[in-house]
Amino acid sequence: PRPEPFHDEALAHKPCKSSAEQVAEHYNTRRELGMVERLRTRITGLRVFNNWVKSLLINSHAFPGCKVLDLGCGKGGDLRKWGYAQIGEYVGMDIAQVSVEQAEARYNEMGMLTRFPARFYAQDCYGEPLEKTLRPVDYQANLISTQFCLHYAFESEKKARQTMLNISSHLAPGGAFICTIPNANWLVKRMREEKSKSYGNSVYRVEFSKYSNSDERISRYGVAYAFTLDEAVEDCTEYLVHMPSFIQLAQEYGLELLYCKPFHELYQQSICNQKALELFQRMRVVDESRPEISADEWEAVGIYLAIAFTKRQ
Numbered sequence: 001p002r003p004e005p006f007h008d009e010a011l012a013h014k015p016c017k018s019s020a021e022q023v024a025e026h027y028n029t030r031r032e033l034g035m036v037e038r039l040r041t042r043i044t045g046l047r048v049f050n051n052w053v054k055s056l057l058i059n060s061h062a063f064p065g066c067k068v069l070d071l072g073c074g075k076g077g078d079l080r081k082w083g084y085a086q087i088g089e090y091v092g093m094d095i096a097q098v099s100v101e102q103a104e105a106r107y108n109e110m111g112m113l114t115r116f117p118a119r120f121y122a123q124d125c126y127g128e129p130l131e132k133t134l135r136p137v138d139y140q141a142n143l144i145s146t147q148f149c150l151h152y153a154f155e156s157e158k159k160a161r162q163t164m165l166n167i168s169s170h171l172a173p174g175g176a177f178i179c180t181i182p183n184a185n186w187l188v189k190r191m192r193e194e195k196s197k198s199y200g201n202s203v204y205r206v207e208f209s210k211y212s213n214s215d216e217r218i219s220r221y222g223v224a225y226a227f228t229l230d231e232a233v234e235d236c237t238e239y240l241v242h243m244p245s246f247i248q249l250a251q252e253y254g255l256e257l258l259y260c261k262p263f264h265e266l267y268q269q270s271i272c273n274q275k276a277l278e279l280f281q282r283m284r285v286v287d288e289s290r291p292e293i294s295a296d297e298w299e300a301v302g303i304y305l306a307i308a309f310t311k312r313q
């Protein structure tokens with residue numbers, strides 16, 4: 001079940017674009033919504049819910065003073081979350097130069113109390129060696145985060161391998177790697193249920209029909225679909241992440257799976273936990289002004305998986 005409508009008692013407790021440049025162009029040209037606009041869109045509930053999930057992941061794996069590497073940091077939407085987690089140092093990277101500039105500007109606006117030393121770089125984190133910018137001998141993170149972006153790496157095996165190498169070589173032994181990606185099983189199951197290569201609802205749209213993927217099975221790499229999420233992503237090419245291949249690949253690069261949970265399941269488990277519930281209330285995932293996450297938003301929430309790995313000691 002999706003979160004209950006708000007009441008006190010409940011609370012008392014892109015087309016045919018495939019290259020890295022095209023992804024960068026897509027995100028570079030997305031207009032940044034102001035705070036007021038963000039509060040009013042049709043996917044406000046989904047946005048806040050997803051932010052809650054990211055906060056849960058961050059709070060579970062970050063520790064005071066830790067070094068964080070955010071690969072695909074976007075416009076810096078998670079900076080405050082890292083500040084609340086009292087991290088010691090942050091490096092944010094993204095292929096979209098404009099987003100990186102916006103992230104840096106957002107960082108400069110942060111209050112001194114929640115601020116931490118940070119550096120930002122525009123760089124392809126999946127198709128190119130990271131060490132062009134950050135040499136592993138000089139830098140080892142305790143925590144690497146790729147939120148809502150790792151699926152772009154599954155365009156090809158070469159790219160996925162480069163990504164795993166980038167992550168593994170920059171993560172200290174015992175460190176964690178956290179990510180959120182679309183659930184390929186869910187996307188394909190839904191396509192079969194709908195008996196159509198295009199489906200969606202009022203807030204999202206998935207179109208396998210725009211590509212000549214050979215069949216409807218989840219291949220290991222390069223199975224493309226166009227994804228649109230109201231006011232966030234428009235007709236952007238994404239790739240299915242074949243989970244068994246991802247887990248095996250990660251293992252080859254010294255990363256062991258800790259968990260992989262669909263967002264709906266994570267919600268059901270976490271909401272029983274006092275701290276997660278308090279965060280849910282503080283972040284106003286639902287409140288008096290927006291007492292529920294719409295059914296269409298809740299379906300879109302169900303697309304995603306929260307995943308964590310740890311690097312072998």
Ligand code: SAM
Nearest residue numbers: 027072073074077094095096124125126147149
């Ligand atoms: N992680 C941020 C968040 O959760 O708010 C941004 C998520 S946004 C949906 C996806 C991001 O992935 C975009 O900022 C995009 O530029 C970035 N991205 C896509 N391909 C990339 C690549 N090869 N290297 C680095 N960043 C990439």
